[in-house]
Amino acid sequence: MEKKVLGRTGLEVTQLSFGAMELRFGPDGERKVADEAAERLLNAVLDAGINFIDTAPDYGLSEERIGRFISSRRGEYHLATKCGCDPADKGGKGGHVWSRDQLLKNIAGSLQRLRTDHVDILQLHNPRGDDVPMDELVDTLKEIQAQGLTRFISISHTLPWLNDLIPMGVFDTYQIPYSCLEPQHHDVISRAAEAGAGVIIRGGIGRGGPEAAVTRRVKTELWQKAKLDELCREMPPPELILRYTLKHPGCHTTIVGTCNVEHLKANVAAAEKGPLPDDLYNEVTRRVAKAME
Numbered sequence: 657m658e659k660k661v662l663g664r665t666g667l668e669v670t671q672l673s674f675g676a677m678e679l680r681f682g683p684d685g686e687r688k689v690a691d692e693a694a695e696r697l698l699n700a701v702l703d704a705g706i707n708f709i710d711t712a713p714d715y716g717l718s719e720e721r722i723g724r725f726i727s728s729r730r731g732e733y734h735l736a737t738k739c740g741c742d743p744a745d746k747g748g749k750g751g752h753v754w755s756r757d758q759l760l761k762n763i764a765g766s767l768q769r770l771r772t773d774h775v776d777i778l779q780l781h782n783p784r785g786d787d788v789p790m791d792e793l794v795d796t797l798k799e800i801q802a803q804g805l806t807r808f809i810s811i812s813h814t815l816p817w818l819n820d821l822i823p824m825g826v827f828d829t830y831q832i833p834y835s836c837l838e839p840q841h842h843d844v845i846s847r848a849a850e851a852g853a854g855v856i857i858r859g860g861i862g863r864g865g866p867e868a869a870v871t872r873r874v875k876t877e878l879w880q881k882a883k884l885d886e887l888c889r890e891m892p893p894p895e896l897i898l899r900y901t902l903k904h905p906g907c908h909t910t911i912v913g914t915c916n917v918e919h920l921k922a923n924v925a926a927a928e929k930g931p932l933p934d935d936l937y938n939e940v941t942r943r944v945a946k947a948m949e
């Protein structure tokens with residue numbers, strides 16, 4: 657599988673990587689994933705050669721499962737988690753708390769659950785609001801980095817915040833949503849990469865597009881309005897979406913999520929075919945732009 661350098665981190669990451677959010681639910685959850693299935697899937701991710709995994713303290717069982725089932729293979733994957741997460745916030749619904757104490761609590765808990773002494777990337781998890789003490793959070797990330805608990809400091813965010821975050825120049829990577837069904841961040845991804853940062857794309861398979869197990873109304877509507885079915889030829893829709901995402905020169909890696917081994921295999925096969933050919937990519941871009949007018 658093709659690898660790219662994740663910006664100034666220098667890490668060589670597979671362009672298709674794994675978003676472990678889908679492993680958050682146990683056998684009683686909304687989207688049931690038994691431990692045995694989670695163990696099989698995580699090992700299949702590594703067996704496929706994928707070498708980058710993204711998770712977060714607020715993805716239910718995700719961190720704990722990574723620790724239990726693949727920490728013995730820790731040398732085979734770069735690991736990213738997040739901070740600022742407080743699953744107990746908002747009356748147990750989960751939210752974020754932006755303080756030094758919360759970040760220190762998060763990384764200690766993550767390392768314990770992930771059964772490792774360090775993560776490679778620690779990301780602020782979408783800090784929003786006027787009261788976010790950004791300078792204090794960056795200082796705390798640097799403190800955690802100085803202790804060797806993370807190699808790089810980062811942020812997951814969206815527009816318009818990215819416009820101010822990129823010029824700060826302090827983050828080694830940015831996690832940004834993008835696909836042909838969510839193209840709004842196309843230019844800011846280029847700017848982040850040109851500034852030397854690593855770019856981690858999320859949402860790169862458009863949540864499965866029209867084949868989504870968890871449907872997102874707007875994305876499915878855009879697929880239909882742009883008549884992208886007509887462009888699929890022999891290609892399943894998730895392959896078209898993923899290979900479109902991989903075409904972005906600023907996409908160093910895309911953390912596609914799945915709890916289905918067959919989907920994982922299909923995604924690996926799609927990524928190995930590489931980005932879409934120019935003519936197809938240009939036509940998808942044209943149709944989506946017109947559908948969004």
Ligand SMILES: NC(=O)c1ccc[n+]([C@@H]2O[C@H](COP(=O)([O-])OP(=O)(O)OC[C@H]3O[C@@H](n4cnc5c(N)ncnc54)[C@H](OP(=O)(O)O)[C@@H]3O)[C@@H](O)[C@H]2O)c1
Nearest residue numbers: 675676677812858859860861862863864869912913914915
């Ligand atoms: N704010 C943040 O920082 C933030 C927010 C959201 C997500 N994330 C991270 O980004 C990762 C990915 O994000 P995402 O889940 O929003 O987007 P995504 O990777 O585009 O979509 C994942 C969804 O696509 C489906 N899927 C994957 N491959 C498929 C295939 N071949 N055919 C049909 N369906 C397929 C999966 O369902 P199946 O399980 O049925 O395959 C899953 O529901 C997450 O795991 C998480 O690590 C970060």
